[in-house]
Amino acid sequence: MNVKKSVTTRIARYLITVIIFAGIMTTFALGIMVSNRSDAEQINVSGSLRYQSYRILHNLRNYPDLLYQDLREYRKSLHSLSLSQIDTQILVPKELKSAYHDLIASWGKMEKIALERDMNAYDANLADYVSQVDRFVFALQRFAERKLIITSVVIVVSMLLIIALVASITAFVKKQVAAPLQQLTRASVQVQMRNFQHVPLDVNRSDELGNLAQAFTQMSSELSKIYSNLEERIAEKTQKLTQTNRTLSMLYHCSQALSGMDTNSEHLRGVMKNVMLTEHLRALELVLIADDTHILLGEPSENFNWQSVDVGDDNNRIGELRWQTGLPCPDPRTLENIGQMLGRSLYFSQTQRQQQQLLLMEERSIIARELHDSLAQVLSYLQIQLTLLKHNLNKDAPDAKSKSLAIIRDFEQALTGGYTQLRELLATFRLTVQEANLKLALEQVIDSLRNQTSIRMRVTCSLPSHVFNAQQLVHALQIVREAVLNAIKHSKANLIEVIAHTNEDGEQEIIIRDDGVGIPSLDEPEGHYGLRIMEERSRQLNAQLTIKNRPTGGTEVCIVL
Template sequence: MRIKRSVSTRIAHYLLIIIVFAGLITTLSFVIMTSNRSDAESINVSGSLRMQSYRLIYEIQNHPDNVERYLQQYQTTLHTHALTELNNSLLVPNTVKTEYQSVIQRWQTLENYIRHGDIEAYQQNIEQYVAQLDKFVYVLQQFAEKKLTLATTVISVSMLLIVAMVSYVIWYTHKQVVKPLHRLARASSQVQMRMFNHISLDTNKNDELGMLALVFTQMASDLQKLYSALEKQVDEKTKKLSQVNRSLSMLYYCSQQLSGNELDRTRLQQVLNHVLLNEHLRSLEVHIYQNEQWNIHLGKTVEALNWQTNPIDVEGQVLGELRWQAGLPCPDYRTMQNIAQMLGRALYFSHTQRQQQQLLLMEERAIIARELHDSLAQVLSFLQIQLTRLKHTIRKNNTSAQEKSLEIITEFEQALSDGYIQLRELLATFRLTIQEANLQLALEQVIENLQNQTEIKITLACSLPSQTFNAQQQVHALQIVREAILNAIKHSQASLIEVIAHTNEDGENELIVQDNGIGIPSLEEPSGHYGLNIMHERAKQLNAHLSIQAQPTGGTQVKITLPSFTPTNQDHT
């Protein structure tokens, strides 16, 4: 847009006119005031001429020799610069100039009277000359008053004109600049508050503010379009983020349901139903290979829609297939891929968990069988031998045979009692291992069962975690502890038996059974006893080191030492 009428240029012209006008008035006033400087002198000089004209009469009569000097002095006063300037000034009216010429001419006449010695004629005309001087002074006074009045009038009128022009410039500035700027400021505030349809601005003016208003209006219109486009994009992004958030929440829910609980068909159906509703699917179904009873179909099938398929696989092993018919809005294919991956992992882990449960069950059965073989089988074998001896002894009918039979029966009863006790301990041990797998609770149960058989105080200090041993290792450890406590009860003559389970300074796990008794005399077992050998074999099964030694302060210490990683990383069958 090309500016045709510049407001700033017009205001500058107005101000220039005011300055020029004020300069002219000032110059005129200065000229008038300058001319007034000689008015007083002219009036004073004119007044002194009257006194000098009368003085000449006195001098003629009393000092005739000084007459010539006084005539020259009078002539000088009459033609002084203040009076002669009256003839040369353009501002002096003709009446003043005429009166001044009349005074000069009349004085020439009077001067001739004096020079010719006609004193009487001088005296007769002096009054008329003085009257003419008075008239000349009066004319000068009127002229001075007129100039003062003219100066006052000019200054007053000029001030009024300047005030009028300044007022017009202020009014023009307020109309052409201030008001448009105020409207522009209001429009700016409205735009700042996102009110792009602001108050109307005068865009038709061919000046700077009109151009500014036009540009501002176009800018507001462009901002409105841009803001609307941005709002639309933000709405779209918000919808997408909401959808992504719902998808993430759905994926988190599915992950929690599939990984935090045991997987079954009901839970799988709940997860798929949540996916169906969250992703706005028309229909959703899952096919599990080699497990058809877990196949699930949800929603209503639409014949006109195509099925989308994603395999359910884990590490290259295809476990099934996930199929769906999309609705609106369509789900993200990556989300459905994630669902298929989670289903694959859940099915794989569920299958692996069932296999592990089978292996654990078989392992527990093997542990029970071996413990029965190592404990009750030996007792039963001993009982069988004793029973054979008893049969041979009964056939002998003599007194020594009867005593021998009673001795065998006594041993038989003792072995049967020991076997029963071992059976109860094994049942308690297996029950704790399988059901609770809590090391401290298992040790407490072993100590409680053995505490009932003795008056010796048995204490426990366990700081090892419950998962230090697996099921089989815990059986071996408990049996070693039980055997060590039984040996202390039978042979130590102690008052205190301590059981300690902790981690030593080297980071190794330790199980310690120690007493304050008489100490073990020898590490060699008597014939027919296998307790220590069994303890060493169990320690080997734990991949641990077993040490049995007498303590310097008295008593015996049985210690099992094994690295912290060994129990959790090895599983012996």
């Protein structure tokens, strides 16, 4: 950039010129005004010379002793500092200087006459001398007025010149600075509105604004290219994100569908149809090895190759998922995820069915064992008693009738006990868990027993519900029910408490306690199997069962998990 053509340099030069010119004019005006400071004193002093000359004439007649004093005062006024500056002041005309020197010379003659005390001669020359003083005073006045006129003219001319310079600078700034900046502002607004074909800028200038216009034009051109590229990339990314969003939504719905229902053929067909529509597949085929399931969607073409992934993992290959791609081509990872989801769902469904079968078999084993330990033994006892009764009825002994009646009484007692045990077993096996919440489940169990007794019963639970799974929760509730039933039958208590909490050792435990008479022995009577069933279920829970008498009275059943 040429410094001579720099806008800021030119404006700075113009402003410096205005300042220098204003300074010169101000200095000149101030000089004239300083010189005018003594004009009034000069006129005043020169005007007083007339009075003093008449006073000398008066004192010469009446007070001749004051003559020398008057002459000294007159000479002092005539040669005062203000009048003496006439010879040294700038712009003082020669006529004023000559008039001042003539006045001094004329006074020398008048002073000589006064010293000779010639009053008539002094009086005769006084009028001419006073006229000369008047002319001198008038010359001083005209000189002062001339300086004021010159000062006014200088100030007016200076103001006009300054105004002209400022106007020219303003016009220059408006043309060379404001107009280009206005164009640049309009261009920036257009670029801000994404209109990169902005108003043309003057890029041929060799000053700062020209360089700025060149840089702005180049920047807008590059921005136009970048913006066009970004629009294409954004459109591409938007399309990819839309497809990704559809894929993620499809994966989510497939995951929900595969985890919430039984994986039968119709269910799998619905999931595959969703995958096929979302990923724009020509054909999709699922082949399962275990049950020879074959599901084919779409119309395969020999012109396209099949792609496939295994359903399941390396250790447990369940089947194969095959597909033919369309446009746009799907991400292979999506189909791999679908294959993994199908494998997990099918494996989970198969495992769940096996688990249900195992649970059913285990529950049947428990039912068979408890029936064997209770009703089977009762029925065996009844069979023995029946045999004894038949054998005794065939005897003709005198005491046969009394023995038969005793056997019948035992038979009735055993039958009543068996019926009671059957009802308890039915109530136990009909126990269901309607709530996943442990506290609510405990309260439901206790509420089902309140109608069998007048004993107060209370439940306190601070254990989280995830302590047990569904199977373990059933075992825990059956142990609690059996312990509460025993307390209702045998404790003669006023209060039965069920407490589920974390003890001081950090162990989770369930306590069933009463304030009754306590348990006399842990050996069950013949034909009673409640404690044995509780121990069996505790082992199923991997818990420790403890039954003991409380120091304050009553029985405490504690299950430490």
